[in-house]
Each structure stands twice: as structure tokens, then as C-alpha cells.
Amino acid sequence: MSRTIRGRAWVVDDYIDTDQIISGKYLRILDYEEMARHALEIPRPGLAEQIRPGDVIVAGRNFGGGSSREEAPRVLQVLGIGCVIAESFARLFYRNAFNIGLPALILRDAHTRFNDGENVTVDVARGEVRLEERGVLLHCEPVPPLMMRLLEAGGAVALYKMRTTERVSKQE
Amino acid sequence: MGKTMAEKIIGSHTEEGEASAGDTVEVSVDLLMVHEVLGARIMPVLDEMEVDHVWDRSRIFVVNDHWAPAPDVRSAEIHRRNREFVRRYGIDHFCDVDCGICHQVLLESGLIRPGDLVIGSDSHSTSYGALGAFSTGLAATDCAIIIATGQTWLRVPETIRIDVEGELSPPLMSKDLILRLIADLGNDGANYRSIEFHGETVERMSVESRVTMCNMAIEAGAKSGLMTPNNAAREWVRSRAEGDVGVEVLPDRDAEYVDTLHYDLESIGLEPYVAAPPSPASGRPVSEFEGIKIDQAFLGSCTNGRLEDLRIAARMMRGKRVHPGARMIVTPASREVYMNALREGIIQTLMEAGAIVTNSTCGACVGGHLGVLGEGEVCISSTNRNFPGRMGHREAQIYLASPATVAASAVRGEITDPREEMTR
Ligand code: SF4
Numbered sequence: 001m002s003r004t005i006r007g008r009a010w011v012v013d014d015y016i017d018t019d020q021i022i023s024g025k026y027l028r029i030l031d032y033e034e035m036a037r038h039a040l041e042i043p044r045p046g047l048a049e050q051i052r053p054g055d056v057i058v059a060g061r062n063f064g065g066g067s068s069r070e071e072a073p074r075v076l077q078v079l080g081i082g083c084v085i086a087e088s089f090a091r092l093f094y095r096n097a098f099n100i101g102l103p104a105l106i107l108r109d110a111h112t113r114f115n116d117g118e119n120v121t122v123d124v125a126r127g128e129v130r131l132e133e134r135g136v137l138l139h140c141e142p143v144p145p146l147m148m149r150l151l152e153a154g155g156a157v158a159l160y161k162m163r164t165t166e167r168v169s170k171q172e
Numbered sequence: 173m174g175k176t177m178a179e180k181i182i183g184s185h186t187e188e189g190e191a192s193a194g195d196t197v198e199v200s201v202d203l204l205m206v207h208e209v210l211g212a213r214i215m216p217v218l219d220e221m222e223v224d225h226v227w228d229r230s231r232i233f234v235v236n237d238h239w240a241p242a243p244d245v246r247s248a249e250i251h252r253r254n255r256e257f258v259r260r261y262g263i264d265h266f267c268d269v270d271c272g273i274c275h276q277v278l279l280e281s282g283l284i285r286p287g288d289l290v291i292g293s294d295s296h297s298t299s300y301g302a303l304g305a306f307s308t309g310l311a312a313t314d315c316a317i318i319i320a321t322g323q324t325w326l327r328v329p330e331t332i333r334i335d336v337e338g339e340l341s342p343p344l345m346s347k348d349l350i351l352r353l354i355a356d357l358g359n360d361g362a363n364y365r366s367i368e369f370h371g372e373t374v375e376r377m378s379v380e381s382r383v384t385m386c387n388m389a390i391e392a393g394a395k396s397g398l399m400t401p402n403n404a405a406r407e408w409v410r411s412r413a414e415g416d417v418g419v420e421v422l423p424d425r426d427a428e429y430v431d432t433l434h435y436d437l438e439s440i441g442l443e444p445y446v447a448a449p450p451s452p453a454s455g456r457p458v459s460e461f462e463g464i465k466i467d468q469a470f471l472g473s474c475t476n477g478r479l480e481d482l483r484i485a486a487r488m489m490r491g492k493r494v495h496p497g498a499r500m501i502v503t504p505a506s507r508e509v510y511m512n513a514l515r516e517g518i519i520q521t522l523m524e525a526g527a528i529v530t531n532s533t534c535g536a537c538v539g540g541h542l543g544v545l546g547e548g549e550v551c552i553s554s555t556n557r558n559f560p561g562r563m564g565h566r567e568a569q570i571y572l573a574s575p576a577t578v579a580a581s582a583v584r585g586e587i588t589d590p591r592e593e594m595t596r
Contacts (some may be wrong), residue, residue, distance in 0.1 A: 015359065015451065019559040023566070024538045028239065028246035030212060042566050062360040065393065066559060068295040070213060070311035090393060091364050092295060092311065099313040146196055146325070156313045157220050160320070 005082030005103075005122040007054030009114045009131075012043050014060030018067040018093065022075050032071075032078045039075040053080035056120055060086065060111040064093020073097040073104075083122055085110050085129065085140065098147045101155035105129070105140040113138060124151065174424025176331040177398045178366040181306035181421050183328075185289045193330045193428070203283055204318050205233045205292035207274045211253030213312035214293065218319065226261045227322035233265040233278055234258050240269035240533040243541035272506025272532035275299040275474040279383065280508050285409055285418025286401045291318060296474055296556065298389045302382035303409060304401040304420055306366075309390070329366040329395045330430040332357075333423075336371040338437030342484060343576035343590035344444060346381035347476055347554070349373070349437070350388045351445035351572065355455035356433075363393030365430065368423060373437060374399055379408045380478040387475050388556050391452040444590055447572040449558045458577060461587045465497065466571075468551040469582035470563075472503030472530075473537040476554035476575050482513045485579035486521040488593055494526035495585025500578075501543040503530045527582070539563045545570070552581045 020042040022035065029035040039048045040057075057076060063086035064072055073096050076084065083103040087110045097104040103124045107113070114120070119132040125148070127140040143151070153159035175183070176193070183191035185199040206214060226232060236254055239247035251269060258266045267277045275296055284290060286304030291297065293315045300307035310324065318324050340349060354361075367389050374382065382399055389397025401409070401420050409417050435442075443457040471477065471485055482504060494500045502522050504510035510532055513519050519529055536543030537555045545551055545564035551571070553563065558570035571587060580593035 017559045019557070019562050023561045024540070025561070025564075027208075027212065028244070028250065030246070030249070042560050062363065062393065065359055066295065066557060068293065068297075068309040068311045069209075070313060088360065088363070090360065091395060092309065096311045096313070099311070156317060157217060160221055160317055 005054055005056065005124065007052060007056055007082055007120065008117050009056050009058045009120045010044070010047060010051070011058045011111050011114050011116045012040065013111065015062050015065060016043055016059055017065045018069050018072040021064065021072040022069070027069065027071060032074055035071065036075040036078040039079055048079055051079040051081060054082045055080060056122060057081055057084045058086070058111050058114045059084065061088050063089050065090035068092045070096045070100065073100055073102045077102045083124060087111065098150045099156040101151060103143065103151055105143070107138060107140045173428055174426035176366070176427045176429065177368055177400070177421055177423050178306055178329050178331055178396060181287060181289055182326055184287070191328045193328050195328045196325055197328060198323055198325050199289060201291050201318050201322055201324060202288040203231050203233060203290045204315065205235065205274055205278050205290070205294070205297065206315055207235045207293060208238045208250045208254070209293040209312055209315065210234060210257060211250035214316045214319065215253060215257065217313050217316035221316060221320060223320045226263070226319050229262050230264045231322070232263050232319065233281070233283065234263055235267040235271065235274040235277060236269045237267070237272065237274045238534040238538055239540045242269070270507060272509070273474045273477065273534055275387065276478065276505040276509065279303070280412065280506060282409070282412030282414060285413055285416060287419035287421045291315070291324065295390050296387050298394065298397045299383050299387040299474060301386035301389070301396055301398040302379060303405050304399060306396055306398065308396050327364070329364055331366045331368055332362055333368045333370060333429040333432045334435065335433070336369065336373040336435045336437065338373055340373055340437060343488070343594050344442060345484070345574040345576055346377060346384045347574035348442060348445040350385045351447050351455035352442060354388060354392045354453050355445070355447070357392040357453070359391060359451050359453035360393045362389065365394055366396045366398060367392070367394045368398045370400070375402050377402070377404070378480060379404050380480045383478070384475055388452065391556060444574060444577050446577065446587065447558060449569045449571065450560050452557055452572055458573070458587065458589045461571065462589060464571070464587045465550060466552050466581055466586060467498060467549040468543065468545065469498060469500040469578045470536050470543055470551055470553040470555065471500070471575055471578050472505065472535065473555040474505060475556040477503055477505030477509065479509050479512050481554060481575035482509070482518050482522070483516070484576050486518040488576060488579040488590065489525040489583060490521050492525055492583050494582045497585040498582060500527040500582040501530060501536055502527045503535050503542065504532050506532050536563055552578050552587055554578045
């Protein structure tokens with residue numbers, strides 16, 4: 001994935017759990033666009049409306065703790081979020097994000113390094129984040145190979161399809 | 173170097189037959205549990221994958237439990253889709269809205285055995301570690317792939333070993349212990365790791381008490397909570413499983429742990445514990461919260477809605493009344509629990525005390541129905557999560573506690589040390 005992500009950084013605190021990303025009461029909404037309007041409304045009311053494609057969420061420790069709900073990364077992706085950068089991620093959120101093709105980057109002291117709303121450019125494969133106005137370059141932890149494969153394929157479903165076609169053509 | 177329970181169980185489900193912490197491996201799953209996530213999120217992924225088969229209809233367990241019976245049209249639609257899926261693929265194991273909470277009904281089903289590798293579409297799938305199975309929660313996409321192939325990948329976790337010694341006697345419960353452990357670990361203290369619980373206290377516990385602990389392992393971020401089977405667990409499996417009673421897996425003596433913690437309940441002087449909002453890891457002794465007025469006391473959920481939980485509440489409330497300033501809601505974790513509680517007269521005692529007893533469902537725990545909190549309301553709850561908005565309004569306050577503390581607080585209308593109410 002050579003694609004670079006360009007947008008604004010929106011900063012949230014430590015310990016933003018899945019209920020704060022998307023509250024349990026909205027999980028029965030079947031349409032993701034409709035659900036996504038409620039994304040992050042507990043910690044950052046009104047933010048969902050401001051998000052434009054390519055924007056980035058920046059968080060502190062243990063982003064996405066709690067539920068296994070895939071709706072959490074999904075609503076962010078549906079809003080156009082290009083990647084999430086955090087000091088650390090809860091295990092399930094991390095896995096779910098890559099499964100749906102949303103990069104999650106680990107950066108030390110992440111949420112203290114960004115000004116809310118500033119312009120950033122992210123190169124996921126290199127793990128580099130450029131703070132445009134300030135000319136600062138930040139280095140994230142490298143994305144593990146399996147996660148990189150998921151991103152390159154376009155998510156777990158795409159990877160599954162690639163593998164099944166390979167298997168079928170090998171058998172033929 | 174020896175191996176932990178997680179390494180052994182995961183290893184035995186790989187093609188190579190072996191795995192070590194840090195490896196990323198492909199595993200064959202023994203059983204997959206899915207609830208409303210199936211109709212809501214997994215089925216669209218299966219469509220996207222163009223899958224029109226299931227890998228093994230005898231290894232999929234479908235439950236309609238979170239919003240059961242349906243409180244609104246959306247839930248009804250999700251339930252309808254689940255039923256249709258079950259019919260279409262001839263799924264062997266289905267619990268509809270009359271059954272109870274997924275984790276409890278799955279444990280009761282006899283389909284979980286020591287040594288199994290079980291995945292659920294729910295983060296509290298760690299519960300089955302109480303029977304010596306490796307189990308964890310995954311979300312929609314991973315579950316869809318398992319439905320199609322019976323396989324998934326896992327990063328083999330490092331393990332934290334926790335040994336507990338000492339007497340845990342009523343009204344102290346395993347909930348107090350796990351709230352204390354999570355407070356010590358922090359809510360990401362076991363992130364990406366597995367926890368093994370050992371020691372004489374765990375060895376003596378009922379299956380119910382053990383499930384409470386493994387259930388909440390995820391609240392410290394753990395991938396799984398594991399216990400070696402004790403007599404209670406063996407008896408549980410023997411009386412429910414048909415024939416196959418599994419293979420007990422013990423950690424090697426020289427297994428490598430990232431951390432080993434020892435707790436002696438007498439020397440730490442464990443007290444009833446309460447976790448204040450907004451985190452299950454914020455537990456402190458109940459004395460620090462005594463006197464906080466409550467609007468609702470909730471006794472239920474996969475954490476603490478079992479027979480022993482209802483039993484201790486009834487014992488504390490017999491002949492007393494729920495405080496006029498509060499309401500108490502009791503949601504037995506399953507139909508089986510409910511029926512047993514009926515037979516024992518527990519339901520009658522609780523209702524005579526003024527409690528509202530609902531059907532078995534997740535209900536109030538997930539802010540779905542049957543006990544949703546309003547703005548600024550305070551609830552003491554036997555559940556596992558007190559995140560903002562979890563049980564209703566985001567300004568509602570949820571205090572997590574044991575069933576004994578919930579019952580004592582219901583009687584006094586404020587957070588109460590159950591030891592006081594017990595001796596009255
Ligand atoms: S009772 Fe609560 S925690 Fe348990 S499965 Fe239901 S919603 Fe989840």
C-alpha cells in the first residue's frame with residue numbers, strides 16, 4: 001500500500017473504549033452510514049460531522065478497549081478516517097481495524113504530539129507521519145508483516161477471496 | 173522450555189501441533205458461538221465473501237440473547253435473520269430468545285470441554301476458560317471466515333500467572349477478587365496476553381465463581397483467562413457433555429510466564445470491592461463508596477447472573493424490602509438458572525422483597541432494555557463494564573460490584589458493605 005493519507009488530525013484521550021467510539025445502543029442500526037453519525041459522540045460530540053476523507057484519529061493509551069465490536073473501526077472508516085494513530089491499542093480493535101483495511105499505527109506519546117485539527121500526511125508502509133504546518137516528522141512502530149499483508153490485500157475478506165481463487169486455480 | 177496452557181491448547185489446534193508465545197499461527201476451531209452479530213454484521217460479510225456454505229453445522233452455536241425478546245423492530249429483524257440462517261444451513265445448536273445469555277447457555281450446553289479451542293463473536297467469550305478451554309472473542313469478519321473455513325489466525329499470547337491462596341467466604345465472592353486483580357493489573361495490564369489463574373482458592377471454587385473470573389479477564393485486556401479443571405469443573409462437564417469429556421491441559425512446571433503474581437487473601441485482607449465509573453479497573457474497597465445513593469440495583473449478566481449469585485442475594489434480602497428510593501432488577505442468566513431459582517424459592521424471596529425479575533437476556537447490561545438508565549442516575553451492578561453510556565445515558569453512573577454488594581445496596585438504597593447487611 002503506497003497510498004499516502006492526507007488530512008487533519010483529531011485528538012482524543014487515553015482509554016477511549018469501544019462504547020465511546022460507538023455506543024451499544026446504536027449497534028442495532030444496520031446501515032453503517034447512519035450508525036457512523038454517532039461515532040465518538042461521547043468523548044467528542046459533533047466531531048463526526050466535521051470528519052472528511054483522509055482525516056486521522058490520534059489517541060492515547062489502549063484505544064478501543066472493551067467490546068469485540070467491529071463496528072468501532074468500521075464507523076471511523078465509513079466517516080472517511082484514513083488511519084488511527086495511538087500510543088497503544090486494545091487487541092481486538094487492532095485486529096479488527098486491519099481486518100477491514102483501516103491502518104492502526106503505534107506511536108509513543110501519540111496524543112501529546114499533535115495539535116487538534118492540524119494537517120498531517122501519513123505514509124503507512126514507512127510508518128511516517130508528517131505534521132505539515134510545523135515540518136515535524138514522526139516515526140511510528142513498523143506494521144507487522146501479517147497486518148501489512150491484510151492492508152495490501154484490502155482487508156481480510158479480499159485476502160480470503162484471493163486465497164480461495166488461488167486454491168481453485170491450483171486444483172484445476 | 174516448558175509451555176503454558178495457552179501455548180499447549182493453541183499448539184494442539186495447529187497443523188504443526190506446536191506453538192510458542194509470539195508465533196502467529198493458523199488454528200482449527202472446535203466451536204464458534206455467534207449471537208446478534210450474525211444477523212447484523214456477519215451475514216453481510218459472508219455475502220461479500222460470496223460464501224454459501226458453513227464449514228460444519230455441528231460446530232456453530234447461534235444465540236439470540238442481547239435484545240431478547242426483541243424490544244424494537246431493528247432487533248426483531250436481526251433475530252429473524254439469525255433464525256433464517258439457522259434454518260438455511262441446518263445449524264445444530266440454536267438458542268432463540270427464550271434461552272438466555274450466550275456464554276451461560278453455551279457453558280450449560282455441554283459443548284465446551286477442557287482442551288477445546290472456542291471462539292465467540294463477543295469479547296466475554298473468555299468465560300469458557302473456567303472449564304479449561306482456550307477461548308476468546310473475535311469480531312464479524314473473523315467469525316465470517318471461521319463460518320466458511322473453520323480456521324482463524326492467532327498470535328500466541330504470553331501468559332501472566334496468578335496464584336491465589338486463602339479463604340473466600342460469603343459475602344466475599346470471586347467478583348471481589350477479580351475486581352481487585354483488575355484494579356492491580358490496570359485495564360490494559362494484560363493486553364495481548366493470557367492469564368492463568370491457579371492456587372487453592374481457585375481450586376476450591378464453584379464453576380459459577382470461576383466463570384465470573386475468566387469472564388472479566390478481558391477487562392484487563394486479556395486474550396483469554398484460563399484455569400485448570402477442578403472437581404467442580406469435571407463434574408460440570410461430565411454431567412453435560414455427551415460422551416467426550418475433553419482433554420485436561422496443564423501448564424508445564426517450567427512454563428515461561430511474563431509475570432507471576434501471588435495473592436494471599438488473608439494477608440491482603442481482601443474486602444468487598446467496587447469499581448467506580450468509568451472503568452472496571454477502578455476497583456477500591458466498598459468502604460470508600462459507602463453511602464452513595466443509588467437509583468437502580470442490577471443483578472444479572474454473564475458475569476454474575478447465575479444460581480449462586482441469585483442465591484446469595486436472596487439470602488441477604490429475605491424478609492427485607494428494596495429501599496423505596498431505589499429499584500432492583502434481577503435478570504437470571506439463563507432459563508436453566510431461572511428454573512432452578514424458581515424451584516429453590518429464590519425468585520419468590522426476591523420478588524417479595526420488591527425486586528423486578530425479568531426473562532433471561534443481556535438486557536440492562538448492554539443498555540438494551542429492561543433497566544436502561546436515565547441521565548444522572550446511579551446504578552450498582554453485578555455486570556462487567558461501567559463505561560460511559562454502557563447501560564443507557566452517558567451521564568449515568570455505574571458502580572460494578574458483587575451480587576452480595578448489589579443486594580445489600582438495594583436494601584439500603586445506597587452503596588453498602590454486604591458484611592453489614594449480612595449480620596443484621
Ligand atoms: S450479559 Fe452483558 S457482558 Fe454478557 S454477553 Fe450480554 S451484553 Fe455482553
